[in-house]
Amino acid sequence: MxxxxxxxxxxxxxxxxxxxxALIGLITPHAHAAGGLSISNPDGAAVRALVIGIDDYQHVRKLKGAVADATDIVTSLKSMGVGDVVVLTNAQADRASVLREISALVERTKNNDLIFLSIAGHGTQEPERVKGSEPDGMENVFLLPGFETTPTGSVERVLGSEFNHFIRQFELRGARVIFVADTCHGGGMVRDIDPRAAEMSFRQVPRYTLLVDELKPVSDSNDPKSELDLDHTAFLAAVDRYTKAPEVRIPGIDGLRGALSYAVARAVEGSADINNDGKVTLKELFSNVRQVVYQLSDQRQNIVTISSPPQTPDTDVAFELTRGVVLIQGPAARAASGSAGSGAIEGQAPAPPAVAAKAPTIPTLAAAATKxxxxxxxxxxxxxxxxxxxxxxxxxxxxxxxxxxxxxxxxxxxxxxxxxxxxxxxxxxxxxxxxxxxxxxxxxxxxxxxxxxxxxxxxxxxxxxxxxxxxxxxxxxxxxxxxxxxxxxxxxxxxxxxxxxxxxxxxxxxxxxxxxxxxxxxxxxxxxxxxxxxxxxxxxxxxxxxxxxxxxxxxxxxxxxxxxxxxxxxxxxxxxxxxxxxxxxxxxxxxx
CATH class of the missing domain: 2.60.40.2550 (Immunoglobulin-like)
Incomplete structure (x- = not known):
């Protein structure tokens, strides 16, 4: 041994x-858009999107990167040829506007359309309104810029069940949905923050009590009880229900961002097409985004991905990629000219892989000085x-x-x-x-x-x-x-x-x-x-x-x-x- x-x-x-x-590798993003790559719907219909990003909260702690997240996703979608893209940021994203735009998007939706819904901002949790709809009895809530715990301010939020209501409307029109929630709704952190460090920004506010709640939720008899009652929807959430989502630093980009939104934007640009077949399956999308977020957050984030029970992530295609012009290889996609040979290094011939073994006793290694x-x-x-x-x-x-x-x-x-x-x-x-x-x-x-x-x-x-x-x-x-x-x-x-x-x-x-x-x-x-x-x-x-x-x-x-x-x-x-x-x-x- x-x-x-x-x-x-x-x-x-x-x-x-x-x-x-099992799972995945990847190709270089950005090169695709430069090479004329476009996103397309595998069912041949339209791709449409509603993107929301909120930093400027009036009564709770402001965020630093949610608007940039929305801008990034919108830019990626448009650069990939998506024409029907609506964006709401900061004060534009009041409840009346959100409901108006999502309702209008439902009206525009046709059979076999692909719908992107994305929201970046603060989240929290409230006791569920539909008994038994959540495993812990708490419902996810998305806060809008004017939210506060007053009767008037209580209106400025959207319940997770309301998003499910609208997603059901898209599905009833024959559409498929990809929903991206770059927020967090509760919980703490697995790894503590050193108290000497600068304060970190998280997309979550503490739970609150509303003495008077004037929100009248949008609902009807077709509403699903939970995400698992939907049929053609893929969910990507920044963290699980018990963990905080930090705003992170992205190499080469000023300020803070949401790792999930950044990863989704790169995936939309083509980076999730692992085998270069022009089709991004749900499994490819989930795996690519999960790995990018895990890396950018230094393990602080493990995203949650959910597909509807009727879907088969291994084979169901989230979106397709088509190219209008030939890609000219740049430095990031250059061929390996002699840099990766197949021969063995002298004195180190290939050998069969090692088998599992109990860890032997290892001497202290710090004494070996580095140079x-x-x-x-x-x-x-x-x-x-x-x-x-x-x-x-x-x-x-x-x-x-x-x-x-x-x-x-x-x-x-x-x-x-x-x-x-x-x-x-x-x-x-x-x-x-x-x-x-x-x-x-x-x-x-x-x-x-x-x-x-x-x-x-x-x-x-x-x-x-x-x-x-x-x-x-x-x-x-x-x-x-x-x-x-x-x-x-x-x-x-x-x-x-x-x-x-x-x-x-x-x-x-x-x-x-x-x-x-x-x-x-x-x-x-x-x-x-x-x-x-x-x-x-x-x-x-x-x-x-x-x-x-x-x-x-x-x-x-x-x-x-x-x-x-x-x-x-x-x-x-x-x-x-x-x-x-x-x-x-x-x-x-x-x-x-």
Whole structure:
């Protein structure tokens, strides 16, 4: 039996197992629209949409990215050839306008039409009005800009049952519906937020009591009791009923956004057509959006997808894609000119996959010192326009005068100025978006954390473009020393797999293949147990898969192994990624 290799980042590889799983890969978005790609209805009828986004709440906490979400989805739909698109944002989205526009859309709907309904904004829960319609007795509610707990303000909301009422009207006219709810309705978080971090924005308000409720719900005898009583509708919700949905940072985009809306917009542009057959099944749509949201939210979001019982997600087509002109390949879709050969690296011939084994005792690995890669070894520096915004917890910027990152500019800001990183001058911990990225980092070592932050931003961008399905188990809680987490890759049968980690200080750790690992996975899933150890903080697990072995990229990762070389890894990916590459990039966080 092959023994695991001890490595020097915050995790230890135990053993790899190949098992059975399923699902998806992806292609590059945006290139489609540029190549004349259009969305079409598989039934040959029209595609229509109503899109709602609300930031400017008058009486409850304002949001920051819901209007941008609506704008993004509308832009994507129109760029893909959808003409009948109505958008309501902020004050436009009062109850009278929402009911008017959705009723008008019902009237325009014809047999076999495809209807997109999307809403981004605040949600909450109220006791159900139809007894037995909800498993926990609570109904989802969508809040409109003028909502408040007064008799007049109580009208400015839409009940989940009312959306179901209108969806039934669409179905009765012979239409299919895709409903996107980028809100949350209750609950908390699995992983706590470090109290030193900047305040996060969530799309949920606390439950309330209405002493006088003047809302008169829209309903009739045809209304379904719940979503499961509908026949031709697919639901995508930002989170389950018990979890909060944060507004997140999207690489390369200013401000905050909803991860679900962003993922849906990219899917509409064609990124969910996994096998390039021009048909996006419900399974492809759900899987693609789920993976993108999971990655962008650093595991804080697991979306909920529901299809009507009569539907068959594996085969039912959500929408089709047609191309009017020939796509000219750009940099993101370039052919792999010699960058991914089929031969084995010298001294590392392919071998059968390892079988499951009990984790052996692993010595302490933190003693193996990491090395910074000399500047001469770098393939180039990152060329990202936005600098990394760095703040000290006490607001002093003088600490950072000597901070000179290798690959990206740094900008010293105040903790209230939306920093990418917050450094605690007392503990020397580095915090990002509610999580400790690295513990005990002095000023001299901050540049490697800054470069690592830029690299992770770029990895997220690339992985969103062409995701590989990957999960980290058991959950998104902060992992403790000695615990085991498992990386689970799906749909990798007969694909070459490269798996590596980027630790909180930017150290690269090659996880697969090592030793006698098979060059090509021989089953549908690859499961790799990892043991948590020092140094603690952020671990970014990155997977790259392709139909052929990626010899040049594999060689580069072996060169960077145990080195602080996050920027160089990005340049190697830019240089050596084959055209069919699928990428996953997922964070987990550890603590002593």
């Amino acid at each position: 092959r023994m695991p290799r001890g490595l020097d980042c915050g995790i230890t590889r135990l053993c790899a197992t190949i098992g059975l799983a 910074e890669l000399p500047a001469g070894d770098a393939p180039g520096s990152l060329r990202l326009a936005a600098p990394i915004r760095l703040a000290a917890l006490d607001g002093k910027t003088s600490y950072f005068v000597s901070v000179k990152p290798k690959d990206i500019p740094v900008q010293a800001v105040q903790p209230t100025d939306n920093p990418d990183l917050i450094w605690d001058p007392v503990s020397h911990d580095v915090i990002a978006w509610g999580d400790v990225v690295a513990y005990g980092i002095d000023v001299a070592n901050l540049p490697t954390v800054v470069d690592r932050t830029a690299a992770i931003r770029e990895l997220k961008r690339i992985a969103t473009r062409s995701p590989q399905i990957m999960r980290i188990w058991p959950d998104d809680r902060q992992q403790r020393a000695g615990q085991t987490v498992e990386v689970d890759l799906s749909d990798v049968g007969s694909r070459a797999v490269l798996l590596f980690n980027v630790s909180g200080d930017g150290t690269i750790q090659l996880l697969y293949p090592v030793g006698s690992d098979a060059a090509l996975a021989r089953s549908a899933s690859l499961r790799l147990p990892l043991r948590v150890g020092e140094p603690f903080g952020a671990e970014q697990i990155v997977a790259v898969t392709s139909q052929q072995r990626m010899v040049d990229l594999e060689t580069a990762l072996m060169q960077f192994n145990r080195r602080r070389a996050s920027g160089q890894v990005i340049k190697s990916l830019e240089r050596y990624l084959p055209a069919d590459a699928r990428i996953a990039s997922i964070s987990f966080f550890s603590a002593p």
